[in-house]
Amino acid sequence: MKLLVCGGAGFIGSNFVRQRVLEHGDAVTVLDKLTYAGREENLRDVADRDGYRFVRGGIEDAAAVADATEGANAVVNFAAETHVDRSISEPDAFIRTHAMGTFVLLEAARSRGIRYVQVSTDEVYGSIEDGSFTESSPLAPSSPYSATKAGADLLVGSYHHTYGLEALICRGSNNYGPYQYPEKLIPLMILNALHGDALPVYGDGMQVRNWIYVEDFARGIGHVLEHGVPGHAYNVGGPDEAANIEVVRRIVELTGASEGLIEYVTDRPGHDRRYSLGSEKSRALGWSPQVRFDDGLERTVAWYRDNHEWWEPIRSGDYRAYYERQYGRALGERLETLD
Numbered sequence: 522m523k524l525l526v527c528g529g530a531g532f533i534g535s536n537f538v539r540q541r542v543l544e545h546g547d548a549v550t551v552l553d554k555l556t557y558a559g560r561e562e563n564l565r566d567v568a569d570r571d572g573y574r575f576v577r578g579g580i581e582d583a584a585a586v587a588d589a590t591e592g593a594n595a596v597v598n599f600a601a602e603t604h605v606d607r608s609i610s611e612p613d614a615f616i617r618t619h620a621m622g623t624f625v626l627l628e629a630a631r632s633r634g635i636r637y638v639q640v641s642t643d644e645v646y647g648s649i650e651d652g653s654f655t656e657s658s659p660l661a662p663s664s665p666y667s668a669t670k671a672g673a674d675l676l677v678g679s680y681h682h683t684y685g686l687e688a689l690i691c692r693g694s695n696n697y698g699p700y701q702y703p704e705k706l707i708p709l710m711i712l713n714a715l716h717g718d719a720l721p722v723y724g725d726g727m728q729v730r731n732w733i734y735v736e737d738f739a740r741g742i743g744h745v746l747e748h749g750v751p752g753h754a755y756n757v758g759g760p761d762e763a764a765n766i767e768v769v770r771r772i773v774e775l776t777g778a779s780e781g782l783i784e785y786v787t788d789r790p791g792h793d794r795r796y797s798l799g800s801e802k803s804r805a806l807g808w809s810p811q812v813r814f815d816d817g818l819e820r821t822v823a824w825y826r827d828n829h830e831w832w833e834p835i836r837s838g839d840y841r842a843y844y845e846r847q848y849g850r851a852l853g854e855r856l857e858t859l860d
């Protein structure tokens with residue numbers, strides 16, 4: 522296939538591009554704005570492959586999108602602002618990218634008559650106490666992140682319904698694995714644990730997430746792209762659920778850090794209690810997750826331990842400033858007070 526992958530320099534997008542180029546031989550153009558979360562070095566191992574092209578630009582920029590779409594026979598859109606905490610403190614970019622950006626991409630796909638896959642999230646369904654969401658569950662998002670993602674999903678659906686665009690939606694549960702920006706729970710806790718920094722657990726730590734290893738999600742998106750029915754949404758959920766505090770304790774064990782680093786902090790406003798996805802529809806397409814959480818977490822800890830050069834520039838840059846704004850103290854402070 523000849524793919525335009527938007528947001529391909531981020532965490533999941535780069536894992537997806539690697540699979541498509543190395544395992545499927547696809548020609549891929551990546552369009553990415555390179556926000557704080559996007560890095561061209563995430564794609565270093567495919568950059569010299571035939572058919573690979575990188576375009577720096579926003580999905581809301583029609584000229585950049587027109588250039589990047591040249592020659593593509595499908596668009597897969599990962600481009601997004603993805604951190605719920607940032608969406609609470611600074612929602613503007615979420616609205617611009619998810620609403621305007623998705624619109625510009627849909628128009629480009631429509632004018633060229635090509636297939637379009639929107640990468641979305643379980644968070645559009647909101648929180649669920651028992652059981653799991655299916656694709657026909659109502660959308661009930663609760664944060665500016667999930668609300669703008671849900672808005673984008675509705676717009677995608679309307680382009681299929683109104684214009685007959687071959688549009689599909691793929692909704693994933695919480696991803697973890699290599700190349701995830703360390704503002705998210707798992708990489709944040711791994712890097713803090715490796716450095717002897719505090720491990721900030723929001724509220725009582727009993728919020729539950731449905732974890733999926735990133736390569737499993739990327740493969741699920743590929744399945745939806747190749748075999749999904751236009752106009753349909755597909756849930757792609759992980760095989761295991763875990764409460765945040767269990768995840769943090771497991772990371773403490775795997776890194777050999779001290780349990781004393783765990784610190785309960787003020788809860789996130791409007792914090793969703795539990796996410797859970799039923800994925801029968803994507804399983805019926807022939808997809809199933811391969812990596813159980815225990816195994817994937819061990820691999821992920823090993824990856825961060827072995828890839829200092831990947832995270833060192835991030836930990837000393839924007840992410841550190843964000844952490845300080847969020848928690849009102851520097852990353853190393855806890856360590857100093859313990860000494």
Ligand code: NAD
Pocket residue numbers: 527528529530531532533534552553554555556557558559560578579580581598599600601602603604618622640641642643670692693694695696697701702
């Ligand atoms: P990420 O934050 O790691 O990467 C996002 C990428 O999009 C970055 O490369 C960034 O530079 C790029 N980007 C942001 N705004 C852009 C714009 N306006 N134009 C072009 N590029 C832009 O995110 P991720 O975790 O890889 O998530 C990718 C997608 O998967 C998102 O749509 C997200 O909603 C969805 N998703 C994520 C998870 C998860 O647990 N991380 C779970 C389910 C679904």
Ligand code: TYD
Pocket residue numbers: 604605606695704705706707709721722723724726728729730765789
């Ligand atoms: P996160 O990785 O931000 O993903 P999402 O909010 O999209 O599910 O957070 C996962 C869970 O971990 C969520 O319940 C919030 C919680 N959390 C903490 O307890 N401490 C932290 O420092 C972070 C970043 C998240």
